[in-house]
Amino acid sequence: MGEFLNYTVNGALIGLTYALVAMGFVVIYRASKVFNLAQGELVVLGGFIVWLMMIQLDLPLIIGLPIAFLCAGIFGFLIDRIFFSRMAGQSVFAMVMVTIGLMILLRGVVLVAFGAQVRQFPAVFPVFPVIWGDFLIPQAMLYGGVITVCVALGLAWFFNRTRAGLRMTAVAEDHQVAMSLGISVRRSVIIAWIMGSMLATLGAIIFLSNRSISFITSEIGLLALPVALLAGLESIAGLILAGILIGIVQGLAAGYLDPALGASVSSVLPFVIMLMILFIRPTGMFGWKTIERV
């Protein structure tokens, strides 16, 4: 029983980390109608900026992290200026391909700038796990989970309740309609990329704390895909539930199915779930249903 609860709780917390990375997808989508497949690369980039600040330049936490977030924001702004400011109203194919191009481009840039070596990521959170009865929980995961839930609720409130957030939501509905209502699509897209890039850095700090970072870390973007799809691409608060669900399923599969079957079922299972969502209900649990007109 203790074992089962341990798998469940740890799975749920890992799921919340995925949800934080998936939040980058959703925030960018919610404000610009671009699904950014390069989110994993943004996480790596954010991670390397933090690494640069804290290990290379040896800045203390309290100075290093704000500078890292500032850099990430500037970087998101640049990505928007260079790539997406000219893409308003383009087809889905063009948008998907530009983000894939961005993904591959950023991987090359990271390789040139930081090399292919595996580096030690600074321990932002205390290293020792919390032991509480039968539970053994890494502190980074615990704090990360709390941060994720707070950020998700805050962003959900921003997008659903404030005037600025609703304006950005209108952009996600339809670029042309939003423009004709006097909403600046450009500004909305800029804000989306700055927020998405900062969220990626936050995800990197929580996911990578006291682990190692290299350009392959970008796989976290792929792991977060099923969470974003299960929640639906437009729902931020739904990410919490979706992340916990996927995390628990994966945690239990790793605990019970993997030893029994001798294969890495747990690593494939989220993607099987993703395919099922795509086939059965592509809008996920809380996504918007769109009506098509000719």
Place this chain on the structure above:
Amino acid sequence: MDPAGTFATSFVRDQALIRTRWQWLALAAFLVALLIAPMFVGPRLVAIGIGIFITAVVVLGLQLNTGYSGQINLGQAAFMGVGAYTAGVLSTTFGVPFFLAIPLAGVSAALFGFIFGLSAARIKGFYLALTTIAAQFIFHFLILSLPTSWLGGSNGIIVAAPDFFGYRLSTDTHIYYLCLVVVALMTWGAYGIARSRQGRAFVAVRDDDVASGIMGINVTRTKALSFLVGAFYAGVGGALWAYYVRYVAVDQFTLIHSVWFIAMIIVGGMGSVTGALIGVVAIVLVQEGISTAGPIVAEAMPFLGGQISFAAMNIFLGGIIAAFLIFEPRGLMHRWIIMKRSYRVWPFPY
């Protein structure tokens, strides 16, 4: 647009691919040049030529699927892999001759692609892109988790040289001619599909699938068919690859290869068979240039690190996709058509 003085007087004339006597001459000269090329150029260029031919077959299929029908397909490399494995197993285990194994490889890839084509009936756009990415991972997972005695697992399989009634096609020059014949047939086929009723249905579905459904086109059937055709081309290309490299492994067919294929149709021009061929030639030549220059640059400037070639390849691929989509979304073919038109109507503006 035709040169001045050339008018079509019948539907057959209007549909013709080759419209003037000079075009016949140019085509004949081009084919003869390709035929005699291996006698004059070195083995390296022959190898590059084979690479271009094989890639051209695969990309022609992707052009029909993505360029003409507008179905985002990020799994073309997986379909190619299915073809390569089929050809490898058929010729090595069952001794099927290559002229049967190549079409059969196409058929098996087409069936695999058709399954994903059916999903295009329900979902589209970004969700379809994700599903085809999933095809890529399903392909890898299947090959690696099936018993090693079937498909070789992570070891891959060794393929015997193709055998033409006792005459072994073992050198690169032989393979060059085999690929040339196949690519010529497949290009002709692609032009035929593109200007047929089905090709027009593809274009209608790409431009607006709801509207084309109202016009009486069976949208589900058209989408599934476009995946079927595209994957058939990929399978044939995969079979040629298997006979050329004579070794098939799962890491020859990854997502990044699919992205390269899409980059080729973006650079060449979406919705144009000639554009696909132009894109293939342009990108393969740059790839070869980077992989040749990479080691030299790494030696001259060691501070850049040993993986400079890999990094440069990534920067080039990502940069060219983004640059073309932002600045020239209709590709090189569009630029060429503008130039040709202005040349033909000169001195008039239109």
